Amino acid sequence: MSTDIAQALKDLANAKALAASATRRLAHAGLTAGHAAYFALLTEDLAQELTRTQVHAAAALRSTGAHKLDQESFQAITDLGPDPSIEEIDEAKGRTTTGRTHFKDAKGLMTGWLDIPRSTAAARLVQADCLLGGVDEAGQPTAPWLPELAAQFQDPNIDPRLVASAAMKLHSVRKDLGEGNAAEVKKQQLQAESAAFLRSEPKSARKHINDLVAQVKAGKRPLKALLDGIGIFKRGMRKGLVEYLFRVLPSQSAYIDAYFANLDNPSTVAGNRQGLKEVDAQFTGEETSGWDDEGSKPDWAKDRPGDEDVEDDPPEEGLNPDAEDPHSQADDHRPEGEDEEHQPEGDSSEPEPASGEWEDLKPERRRLVGFMALLMSERKPNGSPPDQQAGLASSQVSIILDWEKLQRKMEDFAVTSSGILLSPGEARTALCTAGILPVVLNGKSLPLDLGRTQRLFSKAQVRALRAAYRGCSYPGCSMPAQRCEADHLDPWEKGGRTDIKSAVLNCLIHHTARHCGLFQAVKIPGSRPMVLLPPELDPEQKLRVNTYFMTPAEALEAEALAEETTARWRAGLLDVEIAEP
Known part of the structure; x- marks a missing residue:
């Protein structure tokens, strides 16, 4: 021995x-x-x-x-x-x-x-x-x-x-x-x-x-205890910056997340990168290239007689002044408690731009710009919100109420589209103030099916897809539904229909990847579409579902369904259809 x-x-x-x-x-x-x-x-x-x-x-x-x-x-x-x-x-x-x-x-x-x-x-x-x-x-x-x-x-x-x-x-x-x-x-x-x-x-x-x-x-903390802990707390000056601490209810967090999601999306007016830089310059005084010519600049931004160019301090020895911040090219969609070393392998960041210009603002700073724009925006005389502008986003939150879970008095009967659990009190409050758009999941979806009458998915269809799938279909991808595109599983040019059952949500990266044949979407009778990864990424060749935006209980149910579906498929008991790229 x-x-x-x-x-x-x-x-x-x-x-x-x-x-x-x-x-x-x-x-x-x-x-x-x-x-x-x-x-x-x-x-x-x-x-x-x-x-x-x-x-x-x-x-x-x-x-x-x-x-x-x-x-x-x-x-x-x-x-x-x-x-x-x-x-x-x-x-x-x-x-x-x-x-x-x-x-x-x-x-x-x-x-x-x-x-x-x-x-x-x-x-x-x-x-x-x-x-x-x-x-x-x-x-x-x-x-x-x-x-x-x-x-x-x-x-x-x-x-x-x-x-x-x-x-x-x-x-x-x-x-x-x-x-x-x-x-x-x-x-x-x-x-x-x-x-x-x-x-x-x-x-x-x-x-x-x-x-x-x-x-x-x-635990089961009473509402009063939760309300006693929420608020905005000023923590004082640290390293030349004033720090605030936000503590909010889960339902309030859903609105904040939705607001930030619009700011993070460069395709929206609120998230326009050049516009955000211009708004940021109003707060910080930093120079920006947002004006096409000298005449379009506001008075405060124009050069005044007597102003002299002052050379910036030289960079410290050993530092590259042209090097980009390695964190400036990616949005932080990481959930609390998850460190950078084990970030999900899905596409949790925005597509990398051809040049770094419009990504000079880090995600954290972009969101601060949007928050400041919200505080400083002027409402119209009739009290309506101001016109859309860079940094001024709208917060639209979808709340999914599960009738069967409500009947059984389960804790997760009310969930936001980003997977945040709401207490019964928060759900009741939302019903009192929200605009209710009934989206019946697990139904035949006939009112939302457009067949061959229209190629592009309608706003109602996209809203239903976002409520049902919550994010990109690729396993592990953390791109939220607001940043995803509705993808035809049956090619339109080959007679495909614009129906809910023939659609899935994919982020820009994985939408392109599917059409390039890098993975396959699988249509399952009576179930949501699933994903089949290539053998080099998944030797087990299991049907998979992205559970990133689900609650733990929902994720366990989805994984069990995927396991059962895989077993039935391999045993020849289930006819599945692999969508064309």
């Missing part, structure tokens, strides 16, 4: 040396595109395996009490170097002592000796508890806190980084679950739902698990 352990450690040392050697050679090689792609694929596979290795190593440090090694043992381990022999490794078993040592516990050893950040060390130990098991006060091993996720952590077909992240999320709500059998039932349900997301649609799993955790942390 001792020799086997020494050989395994020798293999790990060799793996490090091999990876370093390969990286040095590939970094200076003239790679072809295919070899570069394989290089990246192997690197990610290695990173996934390394995640497992790191958690196992943290568990081993704690279970063996490695922080109690004496000074001679630490010196012997350090002296092994990068290429030890089997015999040298076998001799470096180490001795623990009951006396005073350098480190208090495994976390102290990881931070003090291995130079791992304290928060990272703590996270790995928590992941070890959840996915591998820990030790009790008597030093006896304990079972993993999340056994279902523990099995997935060892599954080579599931990214262990996502599993480890999910374990951390679920561990963060352990105090919110309560105590006793009820708490255990809640934990098992959370674990089962999280495992289902990781297994069926990993691209959207992080977002849905974040939503599940947020629901647990929110």
Whole structure:
């Protein structure tokens, strides 16, 4: 057994040396595109395996009490170097002592000796508890806190980084679950739902698990408690800027999101990029190229006699003054709690422009421009809103009421088109003030079908499609419905009909990709269209649905339907139609 352990450690040392050697050679090689792609694929596979290795190593440090090694043992381990022999490794078993040592516990050893950040060390130990098991006060091993996720952590077909992240999320709500059998039932349900997301649609799993955790942390707080916490709070001056904190109800958040969606859309008047730059210049005084000639400039923007051009301060040494901000080309559609490293792989940003001019304003700054334009706009004498202009958007929010869920008194009977759950009180308030446009889903949709009488989809049809599908059809894409185009699944030029059942929403990128044959839309009898990815992206060849804008409960239902539909299709029990590109 001792020799086997020494050989395994020798293999790990060799793996490090091999990876370093390969990286040095590939970094200076003239790679072809295919070899570069394989290089990246192997690197990610290695990173996934390394995640497992790191958690196992943290568990081993704690279970063996490695922080109690004496000074001679630490010196012997350090002296092994990068290429030890089997015999040298076998001799470096180490001795623990009951006396005073350098480190208090495994976390102290990881931070003090291995130079791992304290928060990272703590996270790995928590992941070890959840996915591998820990030790009790008597030093006896304990079972993993999340056994279902523990099995997935060892599954080579599931990214262990996502599993480890999910374990951390679920561990963060352990105090919110309560105590006793009820708490255990809640934990098992959370674990089962999280495992289902990781297994069926990993691209959207992080977002849905974040939503599940947020629901647990929110609990059933009374409306008065929610109302006591909302408002706009001035936080004071920080780094030359005045900070405000917004806290709003979910229903209010839906209006804000809809307003920003229009500002983010360059095809609307409100989101016109050049117009936004001109409006921004009114607040900031920055120069803009928004006027065609000197005569069209307002008085404050014209050069005055005596004004002199002053050269800007030279850029700091080592900085490229012409380099674009890497974040200025992408909109942030990432849900709260989701970090940049694991952003959904769908197209969550605007199409990259031919030049960066109209994207000089970052998404955050564009939205501030729109907010300021709203505050400073003047209403017409009759009280009606001002004319459309850059930065001044309209907030149209769709709320889907599920009659069957309402009858069963389920919590998610009222959901906005962006997947935000509304409480019964918020839904009633919306019904009192909103313009009600009944859109009957799951019906025959005959009133909205235009057949061959019209090629383009009508506004009513697009409204129905947005309510039904909420966003782009491509799995994992986070482009909202307002930024998507209605796409004929039956080509019009080949006799296709402009009917709801023959339509789907796609963002500009994935609309083009479908027509280029990069993925296929599949028409399912009695169901929403699904997507079939090519074998190189999905070796399992499963029918898939984009659940990004669904609530966790809706997403689980949709994934179960996709699994069932795939099984029936493969068994020859269901006739599906793959749409032409």
